[in-house]
Amino acid sequence: MKRTTIGAGMLITVVLLACKQEAKKEEIAPPPPTVTAAAAPTPEATPTPAPAESAPPSGGSESKTGIPTSGTSKPPTVAEWGAVGEITVRHSTPLNCETKLVREWLRVSCRTSDNSANQIQTVKLTRGNDSGGIPPFMKKGVASIVTRVRPGIDADWTFEWTQWGKRVLTVKWPHGAPAPTYEFDQTAPK
Numbered sequence: 001m002k003r004t005t006i007g008a009g010m011l012i013t014v015v016l017l018a019c020k021q022e023a024k025k026e027e028i029a030p031p032p033p034t035v036t037a038a039a040a041p042t043p044e045a046t047p048t049p050a051p052a053e054s055a056p057p058s059g060g061s062e063s064k065t066g067i068p069t070s071g072t073s074k075p076p077t078v079a080e081w082g083a084v085g086e087i088t089v090r091h092s093t094p095l096n097c098e099t100k101l102v103r104e105w106l107r108v109s110c111r112t113s114d115n116s117a118n119q120i121q122t123v124k125l126t127r128g129n130d131s132g133g134i135p136p137f138m139k140k141g142v143a144s145i146v147t148r149v150r151p152g153i154d155a156d157w158t159f160e161w162t163q164w165g166k167r168v169l170t171v172k173w174p175h176g177a178p179a180p181t182y183e184f185d186q187t188a189p190k
Helices: 002-028 078-083
Strands: 097-102 105-111 120-127 134-139 142-148 154-161 165-172 181-184
Touching: 078 097, 105 120, 120 134, 120 142, 142 154
Parallel strands: none
Antiparallel strands: 097 105, 105 142, 120 154, 134 142, 154 165, 165 181
């Protein structure tokens, strides 16, 4: 008798679980598609372009070098910085500074290795305005600036190393000039 009671209890449990599983399937099942009478034809939808990671400046023109001269854009993403090559900035290579330009955004990042006696220490805006850039970034082994390059910009950022001392980066674009100039005042000592 005991075996029959246990067997019946197990059978009831299995049946109840099966019913629960069937109910869950019915709840999950998507509703059947609705059929409507002949609908009026819809006009062709124009494809929407995929959004860019950072939109280009709105309402602006470009200089001969392709830098937007007006309008604004968001700062570039890490992927956008990674997708472009370096630009020429006088004395930047011997100082181990990476220089990139995306739209109107200039990034200058100077790096030193952990085992180097000469460490990059600081960077700060020392003259002029940064045209709406991002505050300088500093951590062990790197000092970086990101600024908007606009006609009329005339600014200096001072980078400082433990052994080389200070080097001044000037970013200048006089009104009416065809393009900006970027340069460090000195190279690395030999």
